[in-house]
Amino acid sequence: MTRRIIFPAVAIGAVLLGSGASLQGQGDPLPSWNDTAPKKAIVAFVEKVTKEGSPDFVPPSERIATFDNDGTLWAEQPIYFQFAFAIDRVKALAPQHPEWKKQQPFAAVLSGDKEALVASGQKGLMKIMAVSHSGMSTEEFARIVAQWFATARHPRFNRPYTDLVYQPMLELLAYLRANGFKTFIVSGGGVEFMRVFTDKSYGIPPEQIVGSSAVTKYQFAPDGKPELLREAKVLFIDDGPGKAEGINTFIGRRPIFAFGNSDGDQQMLEWTAAGNGPRFMGLVHHTDAEREWAYDRKSRIGKLDKAWDEANAKGWTIVSMKDDWNTVFPLANQ
């Protein structure tokens, strides 16, 4: 695998995202998708809702497409990438906190004791999130996250985390936009964490990212300029039922197209399905242990159980990564 370029996925993404319209003219807009049922369902849906005069025609302003991020647009194993950031941040801050060597969950992070880390539970997780995600201005946080993306490497692939976006989904985003859709991310991840890379990686601008958020506090920095301090208080959790609520509060329109991969996306898909007119609901099923990972009902991360049952019962589209994608990551063939 090459590591010459720091953000190769970005460059590839940009080419794709910028040329969605012309891709169609050049032939297949979804070359990384096999010609199996999911691709056929996507293309049939897009052709149906964009055909003027058809009873299924949807005006461009209502072509809202929402995507989960972790496990749907990029990988989420062995741990959510934002949590990998939080762990690295604790390590980076440790020299200023000698007391952490004896305090959980920090001691577990610093000694690499996974068992003790898991044992610290939700409370431990919140402490790690607090020290890594609050107490700084929003601008400082964005700088810290950008710096992490530039240097951190995924443990299995030894590549920047942003290389682990899914090539078929980049193509799908571009295809939808070329057909007048407005693409949004609706993720349980932190909105300010995502905004650092989502515009470059997916072509989705900051104002189209819905995520979990912290309370911020308007104040004046020593230089007299206003800043927003990130506090260790949750404003909104955009997961499960929160995804339907977040779509309503932040977007204010019901999607006609939604894609997820886990039970955390179930309500977003239900909310999408319950609108009038044509609808598309999709799930990525992680079935490819060789190229990516294979997990579903028993997984601690990205558990796909109830949403899978509902998808089967209601005929939603289920994408098997192994069978339906001929390429997973943008650099797979390099």
Next chain:
Amino acid sequence: MTRRIIFPAVAIGAVLLGSGASLQGQGDPLPSWNDTAPKKAIVAFVEKVTKEGSPDFVPPSERIATFDNDGTLWAEQPIYFQFAFAIDRVKALAPQHPEWKKQQPFAAVLSGDKEALVASGQKGLMKIMAVSHSGMSTEEFARIVAQWFATARHPRFNRPYTDLVYQPMLELLAYLRANGFKTFIVSGGGVEFMRVFTDKSYGIPPEQIVGSSAVTKYQFAPDGKPELLREAKVLFIDDGPGKAEGINTFIGRRPIFAFGNSDGDQQMLEWTAAGNGPRFMGLVHHTDAEREWAYDRKSRIGKLDKAWDEANAKGWTIVSMKDDWNTVFPLANQ
């Protein structure tokens, strides 16, 4: 005044909003603005940031413009229009609540006792907002609000409230969009109240409305379809410092252009001003008692005091409604 058409402002707005680009070709894009300093400052700013190759050029993706709503895009006297809705809603619900005749603040609303209503204070206000704005699904709420707009009349002008949008601001919104700006509303008003009319009246789609919001709860209606129940709990107050915080959380980019009219907009303007590169900060000063209203430092609604001082100190643009606008409302000349 004519009342033939229910939403004449909408029709006029639509014509304007749809033809922003061609207006420029046809001459003055801001015909309702006198050729005074504010108009010159607006045009100079827009020409500067859209001139490719200029050191002040701003790429379209960063041309974010945010507008307050009450008192900036439409009138806000004698009471915020959303509060007029709440009062009318209390009256409409009263037959189902005979106990309200003896309970404040409801008794004050039903008997028209303004003094008792004011005396009920913030607590009374919250009770009125709770019964009028919560306990129903988001879809039901939108239907109630739309019905109110179709029938309610402003007490002074005896016209639909949506007729009281400002013609010069409709032109400004269209002018900015024709020049590649993305226009947002950032208002203390309820986001779901605004979304009922803002697309039609201003050409600003639901996903570009930032406002105050209630907590909603995902649940299943008796027909088995999911719905979002509006609860009597505040999620976010988008006013004062909350406007800077809301811009960051909901939009995720700093505006380069912002317009307000009161102290509730001060932090939005400061936040806009504190970014790098060219910036435009504007305030509407209500100076026209004849055509609209005249109020500032002493007003209970739309108080303009500290923001006015800061605007004067920092050279922000102050629009005198009387001197700088030759037309106030779209139907003024009919």
